[in-house]
Amino acid sequence: MSTQEIIQQFKPQQHNLLNILHAIQDHHPQNYLTEEALEETARYLKLTKSSVYGVAKYYTMFSLKPRGKYVLRVCVSPVCEIMKVNTIIAALEKKLEIKTGETTKDGLFTLEVSECLGQCDEAPSMMINDKVYNHLDEKRIDELIRKYAG
Amino acid sequence: MPFHKNGHRKQNTMSIQETRVILKNIGVINPLNIDEYIAAGGYKGLKKALTMKPAEVFEEVVASGLRGRGGAGFPSGLKQKFTSESRPGVKERYVVVNADEGEPGTFKDRVIMEQDPHIYLEGAIIAAYAIQASMVYVYIRGEYQESIRNTQKAIDDAYAKGIIGKGVMGADFDCNVEIKLGAGSYLCGEELTMLESLEGKRGNPRIKPPFPAETGVFKKPTLVNNVETLANLPGIITHGKDWYRSMGTEDSPGTKIFTVSGQVNKPGYYEVAMGITLQQLLDLCGGMRDGRTFKAALLGGAAGTFVDASMLNEQMTFDNLQKKGATLGSGAVMIFSEDDSIYDILHNCLRFFKHESCGKCVPCRVGTTMLVKKADDLRNGHPDKEKLLTDMVRDAEMMAGTSLCFLGQSPVLPLKSAAKYFSNELTG
Ligand SMILES: Cc1cc2nc3c(=O)[nH]c(=O)nc-3n(C[C@H](O)[C@H](O)[C@H](O)COP(=O)(O)O)c2cc1C
Numbered sequence: 307m308s309t310q311e312i313i314q315q316f317k318p319q320q321h322n323l324l325n326i327l328h329a330i331q332d333h334h335p336q337n338y339l340t341e342e343a344l345e346e347t348a349r350y351l352k353l354t355k356s357s358v359y360g361v362a363k364y365y366t367m368f369s370l371k372p373r374g375k376y377v378l379r380v381c382v383s384p385v386c387e388i389m390k391v392n393t394i395i396a397a398l399e400k401k402l403e404i405k406t407g408e409t410t411k412d413g414l415f416t417l418e419v420s421e422c423l424g425q426c427d428e429a430p431s432m433m434i435n436d437k438v439y440n441h442l443d444e445k446r447i448d449e450l451i452r453k454y455a456g
Numbered sequence: 457m458p459f460h461k462n463g464h465r466k467q468n469t470m471s472i473q474e475t476r477v478i479l480k481n482i483g484v485i486n487p488l489n490i491d492e493y494i495a496a497g498g499y500k501g502l503k504k505a506l507t508m509k510p511a512e513v514f515e516e517v518v519a520s521g522l523r524g525r526g527g528a529g530f531p532s533g534l535k536q537k538f539t540s541e542s543r544p545g546v547k548e549r550y551v552v553v554n555a556d557e558g559e560p561g562t563f564k565d566r567v568i569m570e571q572d573p574h575i576y577l578e579g580a581i582i583a584a585y586a587i588q589a590s591m592v593y594v595y596i597r598g599e600y601q602e603s604i605r606n607t608q609k610a611i612d613d614a615y616a617k618g619i620i621g622k623g624v625m626g627a628d629f630d631c632n633v634e635i636k637l638g639a640g641s642y643l644c645g646e647e648l649t650m651l652e653s654l655e656g657k658r659g660n661p662r663i664k665p666p667f668p669a670e671t672g673v674f675k676k677p678t679l680v681n682n683v684e685t686l687a688n689l690p691g692i693i694t695h696g697k698d699w700y701r702s703m704g705t706e707d708s709p710g711t712k713i714f715t716v717s718g719q720v721n722k723p724g725y726y727e728v729a730m731g732i733t734l735q736q737l738l739d740l741c742g743g744m745r746d747g748r749t750f751k752a753a754l755l756g757g758a759a760g761t762f763v764d765a766s767m768l769n770e771q772m773t774f775d776n777l778q779k780k781g782a783t784l785g786s787g788a789v790m791i792f793s794e795d796d797s798i799y800d801i802l803h804n805c806l807r808f809f810k811h812e813s814c815g816k817c818v819p820c821r822v823g824t825t826m827l828v829k830k831a832d833d834l835r836n837g838h839p840d841k842e843k844l845l846t847d848m849v850r851d852a853e854m855m856a857g858t859s860l861c862f863l864g865q866s867p868v869l870p871l872k873s874a875a876k877y878f879s880n881e882l883t884g
């Protein structure tokens with residue numbers, strides 16, 4: 307589906323902006339909003355480009371630069387912290403050979419942190435794209451990375 | 457002390473059971489099958505509401521004593537009444553379901569949305585009928601993918617059955633429902649900020665008043681309610697206010713879902729009659745994990761309060777906790793043991809506020825940054841730690857008095873309560 311086709315699934319009303327940006331970003335293989343996509347969205351909703359850009363920039367789930375095929379979002383809120391999520395992040399950084407916020411050279415993984423994912427009873431937790439993974443430990447991390455790396 | 461269905465007062469010493477009213481279908485029916493929901497008594501409340509006058513519906517909710525489950529505990533019936541009666545000339549009114557659930561430690565709304573989405577959808581339509589709104593927006597945080605999918609399925613099936621859309625269940629009342637997505641901003645859970653976001657803008661807070669009941673989404677009267685609040689409505693309308701008041705306490709009737717996490721044997725969600733104590737909740741969770749010793753609970757999330765063991769036997773109701781300087785908030789209960797550092801948890805909360813501040817007003821933008829810096833100093837061998845901690849509490853109080861929205865008023869909650877119970881540890 308082209309960006310145009312995605313956008314046109316929605317009515318041209320400003321209150322659809324966040325839903326549209328989600329749909330475009332989810333569809334992009336690099337999980338981000340391109341400059342052209344923002345321009346097209348602005349044109350469709352009859353908004354200025356700067357206001358669409360301002361919205362995209364405000365929300366942490368949107369990215370304006372290319373990311374990996376898989377975006378890892380690790381929870382760093384209190385419960386995950388006491389369940390030693392820091393060791394999980396350290397293990398991920400080591401395994402993927404990147405720092406938090408970076409993308410692996412092969413373009414597969416981006417490592418990010420997130421506030422509470424609402425999975426606290428099964429902490430520590432993270433999301434990989436739209437899937438949730440709980441009870442993380444180093445073994446589980448190894449399995450997941452291997453699985454996603456294909 | 458909690459009342460039970462038969463009206464007997466329950467002894468504190470007896471072991472407490474869950475009272476599943478909102479969560480009654482969970483694990484019993486398939487959440488993706490509307491027929492199973494209906495067979496379990498679903499949409500009866502809505503059907504009954506449609507035979508009543510709108511005012512009779514909100515009067516029943518007023519009489520039930522239901523209070524908002526999003527954190528503030530505002531009387532839900534009154535809010536419906538205000539929204540229904542504000543600006544009489546205006547035809548369009550809206551219901552906005554607050555499904556943003558960003559408060560750390562909270563996951564009750566997710567459980568409802570994933571496992572019984574029809575119950576809060578039914579509640580939302582009842583609320584829409586009470587205030588005569590023909591549009592319901594459900595604002596769900598973008599991370600909650602399964603909640604989004606299951607809610608969308610519930611909406612689609614309800615349309616197919618004529619439960620929503622034109623002529624709700626055959627009555628002379630139209631109501632449409634649409635999902636709006638959040639995108640990773642805690643602040644957008646605050647009702648007025650949510651309305652900005654819903655309109656497709658940045659999540660900058662609006663100034664109160666006017667309240668949403670007057671000027672809400674698209675500048676029209678709007679009822680904003682939490683998912684759990686709305687999930688109470690089908691039961692209240694089906695069984696009536698007396699049934700509802702037979703559970704819980706005088707000032708906090710009904711049940712509450714607590715989400716318990718941290719150092720307990722069985723973390724998870726528990727729906728109990730209001731009035732349970734923290735100790736009883738701990739017992740329900742199978743006690744402290746592997747025999748650890750209880751040290752602290754953080755009640756209500758990051759914008760919540762720490763308590764220590766001296767509070768274990770206090771009833772967790774809106775008013776009682778407030779009287780003791782604590783909060784019920786969203787029902788988040790994070791349990792910590794001797795091995796956990798209060799400093800780390802407090803630091804985490806302060807970092808959270810710094811991260812989520814929108815930066816629009818100076819006291820909050822500067823204040824949240826400064827509090828994290830001072831918390832760092834607390835760890836890094838400051839010469840007078842006691843004074844530093846006192847300063848931090850004073851700074852946070854000042855922020856609370858001068859910030860534009862509730863986010864800037866929040867850091868004082870965990871900070872002051874941590875200083876109250878754990879100043880030795882924090883300054884040691
Ligand atoms: C910073 C902030 C975040 C909030 N987040 C939520 C939330 O995620 N969910 C929610 O229901 N209420 C949240 N609230 C409370 C809402 O502003 C509002 O009081 C609530 O949705 C009203 O619904 P109720 O009356 O049913 O409780 C938040 C408030 C503040 C100040």
Ligand code: SF4
Pocket residue numbers: 643661812813814815816817818820821859860861862863864865
């Ligand atoms: S108090 Fe904080 S979050 Fe609220 S408007 Fe001011 S800067 Fe923004």
Ligand code: FES
Pocket residue numbers: 381382383384385386387421422423424425426429430431560561562
């Ligand atoms: S604290 Fe990590 S999921 Fe809630």
